[in-house]
Amino acid sequence: MKTAIILGSSRSNGNTNAFARQVEKRIGADFFDLADYQIAPFDYHNSYEDDFAGLIAQLLRYKQLIFASPVYWYAASAQMKVFLDRLTDLLNFHKDEGRQLRGKRVGLLATGIKPIAPNCFEQMFKLTFEYLGMEYKGMGYCCTRDTFELTTHGATVNGFVDSIGY
Numbered sequence: 001m002k003t004a005i006i007l008g009s010s011r012s013n014g015n016t017n018a019f020a021r022q023v024e025k026r027i028g029a030d031f032f033d034l035a036d037y038q039i040a041p042f043d044y045h046n047s048y049e050d051d052f053a054g055l056i057a058q059l060l061r062y063k064q065l066i067f068a069s070p071v072y073w074y075a076a077s078a079q080m081k082v083f084l085d086r087l088t089d090l091l092n093f094h095k096d097e098g099r100q101l102r103g104k105r106v107g108l109l110a111t112g113i114k115p116i117a118p119n120c121f122e123q124m125f126k127l128t129f130e131y132l133g134m135e136y137k138g139m140g141y142c143c144t145r146d147t148f149e150l151t152t153h154g155a156t157v158n159g160f161v162d163s164i165g166y
């Protein structure tokens with residue numbers, strides 16, 4: 001199954017990237033770093049000159065999407081939140097593309113310094129995926145008090161990979 005990983009972090013070489021890269025390697029996914037794209041915040045007038053339409057057209061070709069975000073203040077990264085907000089375009093202005101999200105498999109990768117991710121972090125993603133008609137396969141979370149290390153976090157990588165299809 002073709003899988004795309006979408007990274008939204010304030011550092012492209014940080015902990016969330018390291019975690020997501022291990023999953024990428026294990027399942028042979030394609031990798032999209034939101035830092036490589038200009039994505040404007042949602043605009044009620046649908047007036048954009050940015051990369052969102054091109055990026056989503058590519059992502060819709062995949063059967064499975066994995067969103068990767070650090071926990072920043074109990075929530076998704078700002079980069080990821082802007083991207084999620086823009087999925088609204090697909091409900092309002094590009095409904096054919098919006099329908100293509102339905103039934104897609106979706107997973108979530110996250111890192112944070114706390115031993116477990118706050119419920120509200122996963123809940124926001126889960127409810128959004130459900131609203132969009134996507135099939136949520138669950139979250140992999142690494143507590144990265146220092147840096148992501150395969151020796152420490154390898155079991156979480158394995159657990160996540162086992163829990164999703166690929």
Ligand SMILES: Cc1cc2nc3c(=O)[nH]c(=O)nc-3n(C[C@H](O)[C@H](O)[C@H](O)COP(=O)(O)O)c2cc1C
Pocket residue numbers: 009010011013014015016017069070071072073074075111112113114144
């Ligand atoms: C602005 C900011 C807010 C953060 N808030 C939280 C938080 O609420 N809970 C948590 O567990 N870690 C929090 N952290 C720690 C990061 O989630 C953690 O260091 C993560 O691994 C960073 O991933 P990155 O390298 O992809 O940015 C925060 C870090 C930053 C920079």
